[in-house]
Amino acid sequence: MTLPSAVAELLQATPTTLLVGGAWRDAEGGATFDVHDPATGEVIAAVADASAADGAAAMDAAAAAQDAWAATPTRERAEVLRRAFDLVTERAEELATLMTLEMGKPLAESRGEVTYGGEFLRWFSEEAAHVNGRYQTAPEGTLRILTTTRPVGPCLFITPWNFPLAMATRKIAPALAAGCTVVLKPAALTPLTALALGQILLDAGVPDGVVNIVPTSSARTVTGPLLQDRRLRKLSFTGSTEVGRALLKEAAGNVLRTSMELGGSAPFVVFADADLDAALAGARQAKLRNMGEACTAANRFLVHEDVAEEFSRRLAEDFAGLTVGPGLEEGTDLGPLVSEDQRDGVHRLVTAARDGGARVLTGGEPVDGPGYFYRPTVLTGVAPDSPVMVNEIFGPVAPVTTFRDEDEAVRLANDSDVGLAAYVYTADLSRVLRLSERLEVGMVGVNTGLISNAAAPFGGVKHSGLGREGGVEGIEEYLETVYVALPV
Template sequence: MTTVTDPTAVLSTVPTGLLIGGQWRDASGGGTFEVLDPATGEVLTSVADATPEDGMAALDAAAAAQAEWAATAPRTRAELLRAAWELTIERADDLATLMTLEMGKPLADARGEVTYGAEFLRWFSEEAPRINGRYQTAPEGTLRILTTKRPVGPCLFITPWNFPLAMATRKIAPALAAGCTTILKPANATPLTALAFGQILREVGVPDGVVNIIPTNTAQPVTGPIIQDRRLRKLSFTGSTAVGSALLKEAADNVLRTSMELGGCAPFLVFEDADLDAAVAGARLAKLRNMGEACTAANRLYVHRSIADDFANALTENFRGLRVGPGIEEGTDVGPLISEDQRSKVVELVSAARDGGARVLLGGDPVDGPGYFYPPTVLTDVPTDSPVMTEEIFGPVAPIATFESEEEVIALANGLDVGLAGYIFTNDMQRVLRLSERLEVGLVGVNTGLISNAAAPFGGVKHSGLGREGGVEGIEEFLETIYVGIPAT
């Protein structure tokens, strides 16, 4: 890809085939599927539609490359990842344009994702040479205990449509750093960014077969045989809890290592002593980033009754002036949702909240015209058992309920099966410590609406998943610990 931002020019440089064994190829059956622009509903381009045979060819390539890649010096792996980081940053405008075209997010959000996604390449380039073990004397003095780490082996990654670059880099970077080969099955709604990233990895010299990319419009028939094959040793998935649960059942038959980053329904807690301006700014960031189509999005806002009206009115005014439109246009604040199905789900949730007694302070109805647009929406007086408070919205809707006490809001926040992210706004640091210990989530944001960072472990508890991505913990998901016992004599 050249450094341009013209959409037509960017699209013309993106590979549209399968990346298998270091070669771009057509699907074995010759099939393709269309990629749509959610801002218009029009076709952007078509890409190869991988078949089960293509999936097995990708596994063949990954398995064939595994031994040599595992034996590659950590510094060499690190330098390749560093080079990929540099080239990704160099092509930031192109990648941002591409993400906006296929996913809809505003260019500002897309540029932020390039920075965030690229950082996993840099972070894990620095972790690759730091893989280590330990040496100690057994308590009885009869043995020397030696531990070492080795890569788990070929990995299958299944990524979602909402962060098409960051979800790829967050999985591929630690795997490559650890010495694992990979197969990436990107979401069928947004395969182009993954293919462009695959081209970057090819250009910087990642060896053939180490990264394979197989977009497909029929996931299970392609991924199912891969998951069942004994050569695969790791499965990582980001997406819904329902699909993750089904994949865990598949993975169990092959006793695969798994990482699951699943659904969320993040509680956003605003206490009576909170800085109101900071809470509103944090709510906007945690709610409207990516049009609310983020697993960490503030899904249910619990505000202390004493300040609930002030908070709701301030949030409404903050949202009121935002521009809704195609993400590709500079100045757009809120782009389209990914599909008509997703917009229909948001419409249903808001309608159910209205029927249950919620008041609409702003928005509340889909935008007419082409594309899948829904405006920033603020709901107040929302019953705590309304579906808009208990189901993941994945849209720019902020439902507000009130609470009276810390115990009450903890019970509300912990009352669902999911537990990915949570947010606390208060100036009482003792309360922060208490709530951080009691909130059943894997990520806690304190007086901020944006907490994801490549240097921090990302993952949930309960039905929100297993394992962690990012941080020093992230590379451990791709390593086996081996113990060697040596007589002390």
Template sequence: MSTDATPAAVTPERERDVVAAVPTGLLVAGAWRDASGGGTLAVDDPATGRTLTEVADATADDARAALDAAVAAQADWAATAPRERGELLRRAFELTTERAEDLALLMTLEMGKPLAESRGEVAYGAEFLRWFSEEAVRAYGRWSTAPNGASRLLTMKQPVGPCFAITPWNFPLAMATRKIGPALAAGCTMILKPAAQTPLTALAFAQVLLDAGLPDGVVQVLTTRSAGDLTAPLLADARLRKLTFTGSTPVGKRLVAQAADNLQRVSMELGGNAPFLVFRDADVEAAVEGAVLAKMRNIGEACTAANRFLVHADVAEDFSRGLAERLAAMPVGRGTEPDSKVGPLITREARADVHALVAEAVEGGARVLTGGEPLDGPGAFYPPTVLTEVPRQARIRTEEIFGPVAPVGTFTDDDDAVATANATEYGLVAYVYTRDVSRAVRVAEGLQFGMVGLNQGVVSNPAAPFGGVKASGFGREGGAEGIEEYLDTKYVGLAL
């Protein structure tokens, strides 16, 4: 892959070269290999429907081989000096940054997002490697005197052990680095299973790790069309000590139940239904700008995407009109096109699901300010859409949209707005726009969400703990908290 950081022209030849440079096998014990059954999995471009390439389709036997390799490497990796583990992550950060253009193009080809967004994800994903390269040397223990003075209390941090990470298709690099970074920093080996729709970015990143000097067996990568064929044997094996998953809440619940038999450590980053609250005193222009970011990041295909817009009645018309104007002006097209701001959804089935929510809302009385109909062509394109007067009972107000659709509702009472925002099983992130400091604190404290964006439409930051409450999961990724998910605390009582 090219290491030239200067953006290159995206020609068909360049697309082919970048895809052809990606390893298409399974990474097990430091070597690329075919799937044990010889099967392959097609990877398609959602903008055109064409197949980009095929990758190995792992089986249960491959999963067991991957765990064998992770277990075999665990003791040596745990004993590796924290500084050395951190320096490897730092080298991986530098290589990821050097190869940003190739990684971004891969991501756009297999997932659809515009190149500018893919470049942003590469930068964001790389920061987890840099952050956890610095956290590797900060897994602190504690020394204290027992209250009765008769002994000393020593606590130490030790790696959990071999981990299994399942990542989604919508952020194929960042979700991998957000899990691999802290695991490696803590001294854990890992098996990564990327999403079937977007394996190429993960495979390219695995090569980055190898080129950075990753020891054999510390990270395995298994691509497969059937996640269940891998997860069942892995979770049934007591040698696996942790499962980390990013994806839907229904799947997360099933995985937690499976992990319970062997009491594996579990962290879950699940679905969302983010409210975006605009109060009467808000800077409406700033709120519109934040709404564009919160709604349209990743084409709306993000668990952090604003899902329900709750706007004070006095400013609702200005806000809705401003948002519709901004979204209507965003060019829709293949992510490799220079002017594209909105790429395709991941599949045509996903587009159909989004449109079903819009059509049902409109049938119930919602008004379309912009968008509202699928676009013609081979790709899974759906235009940015703004709806007003959305009925409270409409599914679009209760289900995760995962698309570029903004349903706007109104409120007149602050307490009612917070209660409406909390009226969901999910609790990942909420957004609040107000210029009143007292209201900001009161609302932030009252919202039942793991994260709150106050006067900003993007909250994700590698230096901050990412995660939710309720049906949005448990555990945190990023921040000082992120490495704790991969560490056990051991207490040693020292008699005097």
């Protein structure tokens, strides 16, 4: 397929090499790997493939820049982040187009991610100068207690493919605001957006070595040695629970500070008193954003038995009317899944549910032709222990099961090893308060299908991870507390 000239020019202008010490450079030996358009399966770029030596060079640069960046006044760090926000806003269409090309989401959603991702730069530019300590007298009256903070030090960030801009800014912005330097290893499926962000950060005035970016086709080759480097002080990872567990084991050897944003299996709970129009709109938003490839995506639909039939029927009608196609085409509601493996994994879950007795109201199959498209799907009569209920789907599939009362809804919702997000639709405020206390998740959306916001703490409980990103809590992940004891 021949790309439009403007798109081809954008790809030509986008960095495809490593960012190390403020300079763009080839990988060791000139190694590269291909980046594909999931709408066609065709190669759109060849990107530098970092080696262990390249990772070490990035760590050298981050360590060399750490003291000077930590000593930079917070106002100056804030102004750099604010300039980065302005440049992201200015280059929004280019960034959105890159995301759609390498990840697949419709252009309208990519534009939304640019706005969301940019907000982390603006939010933490405002938080940089608001880090406080405290002063008090010890209860015994024998000491004055002074606490202050300092940056944790060089950080390693490993980001996923599903939100290639926002997952990078959500980590980089608080780290830079706190005075930490960074080595970023973006996902091999979607490195172009991260590299474009690297150029923006340079243009915004980020000093050499403060942000280093090392895409690679072999994550373990690069990150393994870095996790053992005594100069590294912080690891932040967004991805699967399985990989997160392995990284935690490695990080333990170096006693690293860690932030882990891992898997989700969000229950979407609809009570009999819910506004069904609002619940259906929220279901579409919570399920189909990013083609369902989001850790906060509604994964299990738990609907009160009195309204389940109507809810399922109307949801299927809505899904059946959506347009599936390349993200760059106008009128596209759903783009492709990110890879053939991802599409095939989704179909295996749907097939297992069907074989287990579930009924397919709409969809249930891949789209014929090039690219990795899957039809938006609604399943009913799904057993609570069906693989499509137990596993994170990461695709446009809505499995529906029913409950009789609040206690059963809570039991079903909490019947998971992970606990990132939940969605609740009800008109009962008392129920909302009860459920916010009983649901084993880190975030609850009440009568809304969209919960992510740069000003809010993002994170989960159980096997969904450790720590929080965003909000006033986000910068704390990159600060050490120092206690100074003074005699009275």
